[in-house]
Amino acid sequence: MNFFDEMAGVWDRTSRPDAAKIASLLSLLRLSQGETVLDVGTGTGVMIPYIRExxxxxxxxxxxxxxxxMLHEASLRYAGEGVHxxxxxxxxxxxxxxxDAILLYSVFPHFRYPVDTIARLVTDNLRCGGRLLIAHAQGRRHLNQIHERLVSQVFSRKLLPVAEQVEQFTRVGLTVTSFDETDESYHILLQGVGVGDELSVSVAEAIYE
Structure with missing residues (x-):
């Protein structure tokens, strides 16, 4: 059984979200009534009520x-509320x-191929002009310390300084419209490519040149 399956039943008791921080981060997506959202790494559905609002x-x-x-826990909580x-x-x-929007909240460090994964989500699943947000309601150093302690239980990479991560994204032709990190948060906001647009170079070329 993987780490997140093991933690599903107690996750919400051990990880309490800060509503003010989440609202601040989610405001970056500029969600409006009627927009469609893909919540990647939903876990127990922490972000669903904020999105629904x-x-x-x-x-x-x-x-x-x-x-x-994790999905079972989320489906019990939000049954009948229009969540697939x-x-x-x-x-x-x-x-x-x-x-219209893709949200990755507290999941990005668990990607083995982060640039490739984000590039594919942008090109395959984001509408032209749509937004993709990578967000954490904790600072990079704190998150890296947590993941170091869990290294034997779950795969995770160290979060790069936000400017370095943005450079990797822009090198493959992704459009970053906003980014920042503090001791309390970390975010990168990307924009969807136009229909028929291609990334400037392959991910492999960009990272390993």
Whole structure:
């Protein structure tokens, strides 16, 4: 059983979100009524009520996670609320559909191929002019310390300084519209490419040149 399956039943008791921080980060996506959202790494569905508040009651939200037990917890909590839960590994599985916004909250360090994964989500699943937000309600150093302690239980990479990570994204042709990090948060906001647009170089060329 993987780490997140093991933690699913107690996750919400051990990880309490800061509503003010989450609202501040989510405001970067500029969600409006009627917009479609893909919540990648939804876990127990922490972000779902915040998303729902902004897009309205009748717009489907697609929530994806690789952990079956995390999704089970989320589906129990938000049954009948118009959320479509999908078990998938976004690094391996292709997702159907395009969205106005894609949210990756507290999941980015667990990607083995971060630039490739984000590039594919932008090109395959984000509408032209859509927004993709990588967000953490904790600072990079604190998160890296937590993940160092969990290294034997779950895969995680060290978060790079935000400017370095942005450089990797822009090197492959992704458009970053906002980024920042403090002791309390970390975010990168990207914009969708136009229909038919291609990234400037391959991910492999960009990272390993």
């Amino acid at each position: 902004r897009v309205g009651s009748y717009v489907p939200i697609v929530a994806v996670d690789s952990s079956a037990k 839960f999908i078990q998938a590994d976004v690094e391996r599985d292709r997702l159907a559909g395009r969205f």
